[in-house]
Amino acid sequence: MGLSGRLAAYAVSGAHVLVVEVPGWWETRAAVERALTARGWRTALSPADADVIVVCGDPGEQLSAVVDRVWEQLPGPRARATALHTDEVGAALDETALALRDDQHQRRDAGDRAREPAGGADRGDMDHGDMDHGDMEMAPGGIPLASGGEDRDGLEMDVLHVPLGPVLPHWPAGLVLRCSLQGDVVTEAQVEVLGPAAPSPALSAPADERRAARRCDGAARLLAIAGWDDAAAAARRTRDVLLDGGDRDDAARQLDRLASRVTRSLTLRWMLRGLGCVDGAAVAARGLPESARGDVHDRLVAMLRQSRADLRGEATADEDRAAATRAALPTLVRGLDVAAARLIVASFDPDTVGVRREAVRA
Amino acid sequence: MPDVAVTTVSGAWALVAALLVGVFAVAAASFDGALAARSAGGGARAGARMPLAETARLMRQRRRTTVAADGPLWRTGGGGLLVVALLMVVVVPLGSWTLADLAVGIVWFNAMDVVVWAVVWLAGWGANSAYSLVGGYRFLAQALAYELPLMFALTAPAVAARSLRVADVVAAQHGLWFAVWMPVAFAVYCLSVVAFSVWGPFAPAAGSDIGGGVLAETSGVDRLLLLAGRYALLAAGAAFAVPLFLGGGAGPLLPAPVWVLVKTLLLLAAFVALRRRLPALRPDRFVEAGWLVLLPAVLLQVLVVSVIVVARS
Numbered sequence: 001m002g003l004s005g006r007l008a009a010y011a012v013s014g015a016h017v018l019v020v021e022v023p024g025w026w027e028t029r030a031a032v033e034r035a036l037t038a039r040g041w042r043t044a045l046s047p048a049d050a051d052v053i054v055v056c057g058d059p060g061e062q063l064s065a066v067v068d069r070v071w072e073q074l075p076g077p078r079a080r081a082t083a084l085h086t087d088e089v090g091a092a093l094d095e096t097a098l099a100l101r102d103d104q105h106q107r108r109d110a111g112d113r114a115r116e117p118a119g120g121a122d123r124g125d126m127d128h129g130d131m132d133h134g135d136m137e138m139a140p141g142g143i144p145l146a147s148g149g150e151d152r153d154g155l156e157m158d159v160l161h162v163p164l165g166p167v168l169p170h171w172p173a174g175l176v177l178r179c180s181l182q183g184d185v186v187t188e189a190q191v192e193v194l195g196p197a198a199p200s201p202a203l204s205a206p207a208d209e210r211r212a213a214r215r216c217d218g219a220a221r222l223l224a225i226a227g228w229d230d231a232a233a234a235a236r237r238t239r240d241v242l243l244d245g246g247d248r249d250d251a252a253r254q255l256d257r258l259a260s261r262v263t264r265s266l267t268l269r270w271m272l273r274g275l276g277c278v279d280g281a282a283v284a285a286r287g288l289p290e291s292a293r294g295d296v297h298d299r300l301v302a303m304l305r306q307s308r309a310d311l312r313g314e315a316t317a318d319e320d321r322a323a324a325t326r327a328a329l330p331t332l333v334r335g336l337d338v339a340a341a342r343l344i345v346a347s348f349d350p351d352t353v354g355v356r357r358e359a360v361r362a
Numbered sequence: 363m364p365d366v367a368v369t370t371v372s373g374a375w376a377l378v379a380a381l382l383v384g385v386f387a388v389a390a391a392s393f394d395g396a397l398a399a400r401s402a403g404g405g406a407r408a409g410a411r412m413p414l415a416e417t418a419r420l421m422r423q424r425r426r427t428t429v430a431a432d433g434p435l436w437r438t439g440g441g442g443l444l445v446v447a448l449l450m451v452v453v454v455p456l457g458s459w460t461l462a463d464l465a466v467g468i469v470w471f472n473a474m475d476v477v478v479w480a481v482v483w484l485a486g487w488g489a490n491s492a493y494s495l496v497g498g499y500r501f502l503a504q505a506l507a508y509e510l511p512l513m514f515a516l517t518a519p520a521v522a523a524r525s526l527r528v529a530d531v532v533a534a535q536h537g538l539w540f541a542v543w544m545p546v547a548f549a550v551y552c553l554s555v556v557a558f559s560v561w562g563p564f565a566p567a568a569g570s571d572i573g574g575g576v577l578a579e580t581s582g583v584d585r586l587l588l589l590a591g592r593y594a595l596l597a598a599g600a601a602f603a604v605p606l607f608l609g610g611g612a613g614p615l616l617p618a619p620v621w622v623l624v625k626t627l628l629l630l631a632a633f634v635a636l637r638r639r640l641p642a643l644r645p646d647r648f649v650e651a652g653w654l655v656l657l658p659a660v661l662l663q664v665l666v667v668s669v670i671v672v673a674r675s
Contacts, residue, residue: 007418014418037403040411045574048426048581048585051419077423116427117428160492227571227641228642230401231641234401265641267643268641271642271643338571343571
């Protein structure tokens with residue numbers, strides 16, 4: 001093995017993977033995350049950071065188009081794969097590892113690509129939010145200049161139109177929040193969902209363990225957004241024990257430890273208190289689930305508590321409130337900065353699995 | 363004031379200093395990789411090899427650019443952190459050797475950490491991407507919170523030593539380290555180092571919620587420089603704390619240069635480990651604490667130090 005071969009081997013031993021979850025395939029995504037940890041690979045935070053894209057599930061037309069655009073943004077060497085079922089994950093990752101190490105193939109791929117990134121207003125998925133109709137002659141790189149808008153202090157400030165999602169780490173599958181930003185403050189937002197290719201039959205009611213695992217996954221996502229990687233990793237480990245059909249008591253102990261760590265952390269409380277408050281009246285008026293009451297911190301604690309209740313078999317019937325939750329998001333994030341908006345979205349964990357069921361009804 | 367014998371060594375030794383910073387940066391990355399792998403349930407040993415794999419990966423990866431990126435500014439931001447870290451260690455004496463025995467060594471360090479403002483902002487601005495830009499905004503807000511407390515924290519040892527020369531500050535700590543009798547200044551200094559290194563709880567500018575923020579659009583060598591720059595800044599900040607607060611090369615048995623390195627390494631490890639303990643401190647909330655708690659506390663510290671110094675003379 002020559003120098004470049006050895007370099008490639010080392011490089012691939014720590015590949016970064018951008019995981020794209022199609023609504024309804026969260027367990028496949030969880031399996032990918034676990035497989036990455038086992039290999040010493042990591043999840044990528046952005047297309048520029050990624051060597052590999054793994055699509056979990058069967059994306060619909062719009063979501064496919066977004067994935068293709070994101071694929072164009074990978075710097076290369078690059079590889080992509082799709083996994084539908086959890087047992088396909090290992091093979092899919094092996095395949096991408098081979099493709100990454102294949103210098104010939106990568107060189108051909110690089111040769112086929114344009115040197116300059118494609119400009120224009122149609123690439124608004126991850127970066128360069130397509131900006132307002134400006135004077136096209138003043139359009140560096142095909143992006144019209146941002147137009148101004150009244151800021152909170154009465155001065156004029158540029159408005160950027162930036163969609164959050166659907167390919168974004170720790171973000172609900174398929175969700176797109178089309179935001180107007182002034183600085184990093186969301187002044188306006190609209191919700192959209194990019195669904196799977198075909199509506200699949202409604203899911204049977206999930207077992208207690210899977211429901212508990214789902215909530216651990218939600219907590220892990222929120223903790224990751226809050227920047228507490230260690231606690232997020234602990235939540236994911238508990239999730240994986242549950243999905244594996246591991247020891248239920250062991251998982252319960254882990255959950256208790258995590259819950260007490262989360263409730264004890266004064267810093268976390270300081271950061272999450274008072275964000276995205278929903279009072280009892282709003283819960284009733286908007287048809288939100290009862291667990292949505294309170295602020296982001298309350299909802300995080302509730303998520304962990306419910307997960308524990310699921311394990312004890314005290315689960316309350318799951319109601320499908322995904323659509324109502326999604327509809328409430330724009331009002332809640334308006335006027336807040338991106339960090340707060342992301343925490344609020346993660347605190348609801350809008351389960352876009354609801355899309356599949358709605359599609360069946362339609 | 364005892365006259366301190368520091369020898370200014372030839373500029374060629376700067377290469378050795380740069381090498382040491384590099385070794386410390388790799389050690390920090392390796393330690394972080396091991397901690398991360400252990401907490402994810404993987405093998406700590408494999409995690410410790412992370413810097414090697416990551417370097418290979420980024421060396422092999424193509425650089426990329428974005429539409430209408432501001433190339434020169436963006437690349438300046440990318441390479442700047444590493445340069446700033448190297449310029450910081452110039453005034454850190456390794457035992458009795460130093461690269462530059464400036465009469466205003468502390469001010470030099472302060473000036474360098476202010477350059478970080480520009481560097482991180484340029485890294486965020488240059489990419490012409492919304493997430494990078496938001497990362498840049500966040501860093502400026504964070505810098506507003508830590509910079510003034512940091513300046514006063516740097517003032518306290520200078521007041522106690524009645525000199526801005528780093529060697530004098532070391533000499534003034536005979537018998538009692540400044541970290542012991544000015545703990546507030548030391549704590550604020552440590553927080554600020556972590557903050558200007560965009561590390562751990564002070565990493566919202568590179569947060570996962572905005573796809574890596576100032577890192578979001580970088581790949582290949584550009585990314586490698588930014589990541590290495592962050593670790594190098596942590597290492598440089600830890601190294602400067604040793605002459606300023608931890609008695610320089612003072613210690614039993616081992617020779618002074620070794621003590622400087624050991625103390626730097628221990629402080630660096632503590633900085634790295636801090637990332638595991640705390641969630642991110644969002645700038646919009648932290649800025650309150652910076653101005654209402656840290657700034658008064660460190661001003662009080664400087665007052666106490668000044669009174670003691672006057673009373674003793």
